[in-house]
Amino acid sequence: DAKTTQPPSMDCAEGRAANLPCNHSTISGNEYVYWYRQIHSQGPQYIIHGLKNNETNEMASLIITEDRKSSTLILPHATLRDTAVYYCIVGGYNKLIFGAGTRLAVHP
Amino acid sequence: DGGITQSPKYLFRKEGQNVTLSCEQNLNHDAMYWYRQDPGQGLRLIYYSQIVNDFQKGDIAEGYSVSREKKESFPLTVTSAQKNPTAFYLCASRQDRGWDTEAFFGQGTRLTVV
Numbered sequence: 001d002a003k004t005t006q007p008p009s010m011d012c013a014e015g016r017a018a019n020l021p022c023n024h025s026t027i028s029g030n031e032y033v034y035w036y037r038q039i040h041s042q043g044p045q046y047i048i049h050g051l052k053n054n055e056t057n058e059m060a061s062l063i064i065t066e067d068r069k070s071s072t073l074i075l076p077h078a079t080l081r082d083t084a085v086y087y088c089i090v091g092g093y094n095k096l097i098f099g100a101g102t103r104l105a106v107h108p
Numbered sequence: 109d110g111g112i113t114q115s116p117k118y119l120f121r122k123e124g125q126n127v128t129l130s131c132e133q134n135l136n137h138d139a140m141y142w143y144r145q146d147p148g149q150g151l152r153l154i155y156y157s158q159i160v161n162d163f164q165k166g167d168i169a170e171g172y173s174v175s176r177e178k179k180e181s182f183p184l185t186v187t188s189a190q191k192n193p194t195a196f197y198l199c200a201s202r203q204d205r206g207w208d209t210e211a212f213f214g215q216g217t218r219l220t221v222v
Contacts, residue, residue: 032208043198043213044151051208087150095141095166096200096211098151 004088009103012082018075020102022088025069031091033064035073037084038101044087047073078106111135114199114214121193121221129184129217131199140182141200141211144168151198157182186219193221 005023012018024033032051036044048055048062050071055062061074075082087101112133121127131140139158143151153166157176171190176182182201186193196218202211 034210036211041196041216041218043200043215046210046212049208049210095153095156095164096202097153097167098143100150 003097004090004099006086006088006099006102008100009105012075012078012104012106014080014106014108015077018073018078018082018104018106020073020075020086020088020104021070022072023070024088024090027068027090033062033068033071034089034091034096035060035062036087036089036098037082038087039084044098047086078104080106080108082106112199112201112212112214114197114217116217117215119217119219121219123221124188126188127186127193127219129186129197129199129219131182131184131214133180133182133201133212135201135203135212136179137201137203137212138179139202140176141202142166142172142174142182142184143198143200145196145198145216154184154197193219195219 032049034049035047038044048060050062064071083106085101085103087098089096115130141156142154145151152168154172155174157163160179163174163176173185196216198216199214200211203209
């Protein structure tokens with residue numbers, strides 16, 4: 001399973017876009033990039049996933065570089081409720097391996 | 109309502125006792141997973157199962173056991189052999205149709221061993 005590298009923490013002002021980076025330089029050709037988030041003491045929540053094309057849904061956008069070695073999760077208009085730990089995961093036909101994630105703090 | 113249910117939400121046990129955490133899903137998912145989370149840490153995979161009557165060890169399986177007798181159920185037993193069992197335990201399920209599927213998580217069981 002490919003490993004991911006994320007910054008441990010980030011800040012964002014409410015109403016601004018939050019751009020969360022992830023490096024996954026060892027990703028293989030058929031592995032997807034998944035993003036989840038975890039609000040304190042709850043189960044992780046699925047956000048979005050993609051293979052090589054950029055993806056958008058009602059929660060976020062996912063930008064994957066052409067070489068697929070990195071990606072960025074974009075929350076277009078961050079709110080206080082977006083404060084959470086965000087996990088970037090690469091994989092995983094049979095299992096999902098979580099790293100330490102990025103702790104995003106959205107402030108007024 | 110379709111979903112994945114973990115029970116109980118909080119569990120207290122005395123040291124040396126085995127304890128079983130419940131995980132049930134009605135999503136008709138093939139694959140199920142157990143993770144452990146310690147304070148301020150990410151999730152670590154304990155066991156996973158892709159099909160009934162089959163399961164695989166994850167990264168930290170020592171001191172834990174599982175069974176998968178029914179598609180909808182994947183109970184986790186924390187045995188007395190687990191040296192530091194106090195943690196937040198999360199169960200997840202996923203449709204096993206290849207790479208392109210997301211996992212759904214329960215709300216977790218917080219186990220405290222005293």
